[in-house]
Amino acid sequence: MLVTKKPSKGDIVAIKTVSGEELIARIQEISNTDYTLKTPLAVTPRPVVHEGKQQMSLGFLPFMLTAVDTGEIDLPRSAIVAVAYANDGVKKMYIQATSGIVPAGPGDASKLITGI
Numbered sequence: 393m394l395v396t397k398k399p400s401k402g403d404i405v406a407i408k409t410v411s412g413e414e415l416i417a418r419i420q421e422i423s424n425t426d427y428t429l430k431t432p433l434a435v436t437p438r439p440v441v442h443e444g445k446q447q448m449s450l451g452f453l454p455f456m457l458t459a460v461d462t463g464e465i466d467l468p469r470s471a472i473v474a475v476a477y478a479n480d481g482v483k484k485m486y487i488q489a490t491s492g493i494v495p496a497g498p499g500d501a502s503k504l505i506t507g508i
Contacts, residue, residue, distance in 0.1 A: 399475055404483045406435070407467070408474045415455055415467075416478050416486045426466040427475070431490045432456075435482070450482065452489050 407415040417432035438451035
């Protein structure tokens, strides 16, 4: 049997809500009734043109467009269908969108400038 660690504080997760929305956020706190999420973003499909062909990609929007940005929201467990670890590609996009930092990927070490 494969044993997996449940998402916990500090993890970047994908959340599916009962209304069908998908969010990506960093978990700040988990209680018996709520998930406190830092900078939750709604995941939305968006069309892009790649090599002359239209394809679908992912984009992010603030989860609550009209709310004062406090950086955190409490999402009741009763509003959540599923919580899972975000895949590496989406996690990198989230980190870049929320911090401006572009995480390095495999093979990026060879692009570092050294000795200059």
